[in-house]
Amino acid sequence: MLTKKQKNVLDYIQKYTQKKGYSPSYDEIRKHLKLSSVSTVNHYVKILQEKGFIKHEKNTARSTEIKEKEGYIKIPFKGYISAGLPIEAVEEFETISIPSRLATQGSLFALSVKGDSMIDEGIFDGDTVIIKKQSSVEDGETAVALINNNEVTLKKIFKEKNRIRLQPANPKLKPFYVKEIIIQGKVISTFRNLEEQEKKDGKIRFNNIYRSDCVEFMKSMDENFVDLTVTSPPYDELRNYKGYSFDFENIAKQLFRITKKGGIVVWVVGDKIKKGNKSLTSFKQALFFQQVGFNVHDVMIYRKKNTPFMRSNAYTNCFEFMFILSKGSPKTFNPLRVKTVRQGHEKLPFNKGADGINRKVLGELKPEKTMTNIWEYAVGYGGSTCDKIAFEHPAIFPERLAEDHVLSWTNNGDVVFDPMCGSGTTCKVARKNNRYYIGCDVSADYVNLANKRLSI
Ligand SMILES: C[S@@+](CC[C@H](N)C(=O)[O-])C[C@H]1O[C@@H](n2cnc3c(N)ncnc32)[C@H](O)[C@@H]1O
Numbered sequence: 001m002l003t004k005k006q007k008n009v010l011d012y013i014q015k016y017t018q019k020k021g022y023s024p025s026y027d028e029i030r031k032h033l034k035l036s037s038v039s040t041v042n043h044y045v046k047i048l049q050e051k052g053f054i055k056h057e058k059n060t061a062r063s064t065e066i067k068e069k070e071g072y073i074k075i076p077f078k079g080y081i082s083a084g085l086p087i088e089a090v091e092e093f094e095t096i097s098i099p100s101r102l103a104t105q106g107s108l109f110a111l112s113v114k115g116d117s118m119i120d121e122g123i124f125d126g127d128t129v130i131i132k133k134q135s136s137v138e139d140g141e142t143a144v145a146l147i148n149n150n151e152v153t154l155k156k157i158f159k160e161k162n163r164i165r166l167q168p169a170n171p172k173l174k175p176f177y178v179k180e181i182i183i184q185g186k187v188i189s190t191f192r193n194l195e196e197q198e199k200k201d202g203k204i205r206f207n208n209i210y211r212s213d214c215v216e217f218m219k220s221m222d223e224n225f226v227d228l229t230v231t232s233p234p235y236d237e238l239r240n241y242k243g244y245s246f247d248f249e250n251i252a253k254q255l256f257r258i259t260k261k262g263g264i265v266v267w268v269v270g271d272k273i274k275k276g277n278k279s280l281t282s283f284k285q286a287l288f289f290q291q292v293g294f295n296v297h298d299v300m301i302y303r304k305k306n307t308p309f310m311r312s313n314a315y316t317n318c319f320e321f322m323f324i325l326s327k328g329s330p331k332t333f334n335p336l337r338v339k340t341v342r343q344g345h346e347k348l349p350f351n352k353g354a355d356g357i358n359r360k361v362l363g364e365l366k367p368e369k370t371m372t373n374i375w376e377y378a379v380g381y382g383g384s385t386c387d388k389i390a391f392e393h394p395a396i397f398p399e400r401l402a403e404d405h406v407l408s409w410t411n412n413g414d415v416v417f418d419p420m421c422g423s424g425t426t427c428k429v430a431r432k433n434n435r436y437y438i439g440c441d442v443s444a445d446y447v448n449l450a451n452k453r454l455s456i
Pocket residue numbers: 212213214215231232233234235241244245246247393395396397398419420421422423424425426440441442443446
């Protein structure tokens with residue numbers, strides 16, 4: 001299924017390629033369709049690629065190749081999954097185009113999804129799901145089912161003794177049970193409708209990277225909009241990020257405004273040493289964050305496993321701070337766990353009795369414990385990331401660092417933001433974990449880099 005804007009982009013690429021024998025550049029597409037930026041073009045190209053309408057060669061200037069026309073087929077689109085109507089009774093007003101590779105799977109139809117009951121399966125409100133008609137599914141498969149003879153629902157199906165469990169894929173929702181069910185089909189693919197999301201949130205589109213000064217960008221965001229920010233500022237002009245200014249105080253104020261109640265900002269920062277004196281800018285920033293209203297919920301350490309020797313009269317610096325700033329008490333904390341060193345059974349101390357004697361009883365050692373607040377990562381290629389392209393940015397943080405915070409402080413379907421996203425690390429891991437992402441960087445080069453990295 002293509003929206004009008006997506007179809008315009010596809011038509012232009014198609015006509016251009018037929019005429020010239022090669023595809024248009026991103027800039028030509030941008031100019032012809034009067035799109036705001038090359039990253040918007042990249043966004044459409046990515047969708048066309050995901051939907052199978054074009055092939056896309058990485059990192060080349062003219063990089064879009066049209067698939068043959070017979071590369072897609074039309075299937076019935078039956079609108080929203082709605083209560084009260086069996087699928088067969090839904091009148092088919094429309095058809096949608098899907099990649100023909102899916103056609104080999106049998107008789108298909110498409111539905112639009114309402115609600116967030118399946119977000120853990122990567123199916124979000126407004127998505128379109130492709131359903132293969134069939135009358136039974138394996139345990140745990142996601143199916144469209146008719147229940148109570150008149151209600152259609154999309155859930156994971158489990159056969160239990162004397163009943164059938166319909167399991168939402170969302171930890172906030174409980175399963176429900178029925179005696180009988182009529183399976184109408186199984187979900188085989190999902191397409192995200194980004195334009196629907198754009199309409200829903202009004203201004204900022206999810207799953208997109210913007211080129212902007214982050215203060216200006218945040219001003220255009222609604223209050224209480226973001227669940228988690230994971231970011232690293234250009235600290236103490238340590239590196240020259242193409243010479244842009246850095247207005248820390250307004251960044252802190254805007255971050256507080258756009259963070260949801262109970263949301264978190266992870267501020268990853270180190271200090272510069274000038275004439276043997278550490279700047280302590282990191283501390284000053286943490287204190288200012290408190291001043292604008294954040295709690296300093298924790299001060300964590302990002303320890304780098306492999307750091308080069310740097311100073312002759314001090315120990316090698318091997319860490320940066322990760323300030324965990326919360327707007328009120330954190331609304332989500334999914335503690336990451338590690339294996340304990342010793343496991344199995346052992347005599348453990350037991351409560352002293354009235355006689356004061358410390359008795360020991362045989363007990364089981366806990367196999368796991370919550371991690372400490374010092375997190376260690378290898379840095380460099382193969383450590384921070386295996387995406388070679390990311391190293392075109394001088395100061396990336398490790399993917400696992402960003403991912404560990406995303407998993408700790410958010411749930412599926414939450415909004416993750418990086419106002420200074422550089423090579424796009426935070427955005428990449430948010431997408432990987434079924435969170436919505438929004439990235440922003442003042443440098444056009446880095447926005448292009450992040451977009452390329454996310455299209456790998
Ligand atoms: C330390 S880097 C972030 C790297 C990122 N965490 C990664 O893993 O790739 C800081 C970024 O802030 C950006 N930046 C500097 N000033 C900015 C501003 N005013 N608004 C938005 N981005 C800015 C720089 O272009 C740079 O890419």
